[in-house]
Amino acid sequence: MVFSSITFLFYFLPIVLAIYYLVPNKLKNTILLIASLLFYFYGEPKYILIMITTIITTYIFGILIEKNSKYKQIYLIISILINLSFLLYFKYINFIISNINMWLTHKIDLINVILPIGISFYTFQLLSYIIDVYKGRTLAQKNILKLAMYVSLFPQLIAGPIVRYVDIQKQIEKREYTLEKFALGVRRFIIGLSKKVLIANVLGELIQVFGVSNEKSVLFYWLYAIANMLQIYFDFSGYSDMAIGLGKMFGFDFLENFNYPYIATSITDFWRRWHISLSSWFRDYIYIPLGGNRVSKIKFVRNILIVWILTGLWHGAEWNFVVWGLFFGILLIIEKLFLEKYINKLPKALSRIYVLIIVMISFIIFSGENINIIMENIQGLVGINGVPLITKESLYYLKSYIIIIIVGIIGSMPIMKKVSEIKNMKKLINIIEPIFLLILFLVSTSYIVDGSFNPFLYFRF
């Protein structure tokens, strides 16, 4: 089930909210667990068993690790292997086979396997839990229903943010419900929904048109590159907003996942602002255990490259994701070792342009179906592949999408946030906000009712 669907908005959510707030506090976790399992079952009926299996095994090993310090390392390794084996099989098996096949004369048949929705997200949550129990950062959860509720919690189950157990363990036991928190949740949810439906989906249509166009031009390549960059951001951050908003409606406080990444002044800064829950996961569970940056330069380079190859692979079992990860890894190494001091001296506008161009190219790699298309889409930006500067078609689509692109660019910057912080504006904003949210909700619903183009990009991860 996707958040931007009629089924979720006007069937699932009102029923779950109503039951949740009508039952006594001690039953709230159980209601959330049942609702979350139904939510997952609705979209992924068969593979719910995989999630339940990994929850049960991780629960058992969590308790074993805590109880038996002698063998705890073995238990940790077994638990990690169980979790990773599901991920490896369902996500990477065909990637591995097709790469082995390149060297074989007798090819191995590919396996007919579908990626279970959200497996990359909940596997990482379970890994963080079991590692934190091992490290003594938290106690093992003794109540399996509570652990299951944490993993399957529907607001963040299928596309993050990757909420860590240590961050919400207190909230699992006791949550605060206030009018302010609920209203804040509604606000975040509606804004996220609008980002997804009104910006990301509409730009997705432009990207589809670009993909099948036979009359490409430099202008069209730029339109694509910008639309692609905005679509990925609005799709994913919109989902995170909805997740955080829903979390608040049910009394949770999830950590932020995005912090205006397109105003970053360096690639290092960008990754502090983009998919924060994922980059901090890799930092805490891979990079730092490898020694982080408190090692020799060579080891530092090795650590960065390992983390970024893995980050790339986490996004998908294709070589373009590996290249995408390496692209960032290498840039981060260059920045850390040489460029940082120069970038810091640059005017902010220039350093931001530097980041935007790098990120734009990175997302062309990210979205490209194969190396030829990726190269064509990058070369097209400067017209190397001999396309005209402008065509009637690209001009048409520029005129048709320019307002949405401008809205997208403005929405990527903290302009509204700054305006809302002006003291004298508070009264006016308080009047406008409910009306604005109502209009956004109405318009988003109208787009959902009318449209059929509604994929969530991060569902495939």
Place this chain on the structure above:
Amino acid sequence: MQDKLKNYIITVGFIFILIMVFILNLISKDKDISISERRRLAKIPSITFSKLINGDTSNEFENYTVDQFIARDELRKVKSFVSTNIFMQKDNNKLFEKDNAIYKIEYPLNENNVQKSLNKIKNIYNKYLHNMNVYYAIIPDKNYYLENDDYLKMNYNELKDITQSILKDLNYIDIWQSLDLEDYYRTDTHWKQENLDKVIEKIEKEMKLDNTLNTKYKIEEKGNYYGVYYGQLGKQVPPDKIYIKTNDTINNCITYNYETKKYGKVYDEEIIKTSVDKYDIYLSGATPIISIENLNSNTDKELLLFRDSFGSSLAPLLIENYKKITLIDTRYISSNLLENYIDFKNQDVLFLYSTLVLNQDILK
């Protein structure tokens, strides 16, 4: 306004909307068809174990909730308004409105599809029609006549070039100069029957038929016509009127539908009472093969008209020249099966297809 009041309004408002819409959706009666979109709406899915496990129930329920959503038509109008008036998008779902007329972007020219369509016509010619009088004409979609150059149009010159190179053995009838924008419905793809004088004159001239320009017709209005684009755009424009051109010859004609094996009239006044598409008044709408027999005819000549839906409204106006016209729509019947139904002898043959059909690969 204080923060507390604002939070109260947002919270209560949101919950109220969710629950009200949920209840209204539950109690509102499901509709069978959407008149504005001219299609059947999804019904509540049946639940079986296998459908539940393979995800079919979820998918069907998604379609059902969207199709049967309360105020669906009004919300589609909101979307249309926002996308064209706020976001200033040039089209909404490829449709746009100009001077109270609705157009659909037919772009780009899909050369591959055009070639496939034309080769299927050529195959029919090679298989059945050698040594017969075979003609073809292409009907431009109405975008061709749209003067405003802002919108994307398919490359019509390229289409003509491909057509003439593949169908070079057939006689070409150029009707592009015989039509204009007002000869098409404002809310639909089709041409208006009452505006086809120039097209008929051109076809008769090229096919060496008698000129029937002076034939007397009575033009009868059959009410408002909400064309196929009307509901798709979700925007209010005035409806068209639909007319039929009739006279004694046409009134005395008998049609025979090879699929339903039923006889009928040229203008089906019954079907438009139930059909969501009033254009079905012409020969009862889409069907693989239908013939019109002219009982008043002084000639034994026959015409085989390979056609799409545009042919339904044109064929009655050619009947003065023939004893029988057989309309064949190879979108609904494979051309390999035609010899089971048609006795190919010395009939006149006319292929009449719109650019819209040629640009898709839908001929069988």
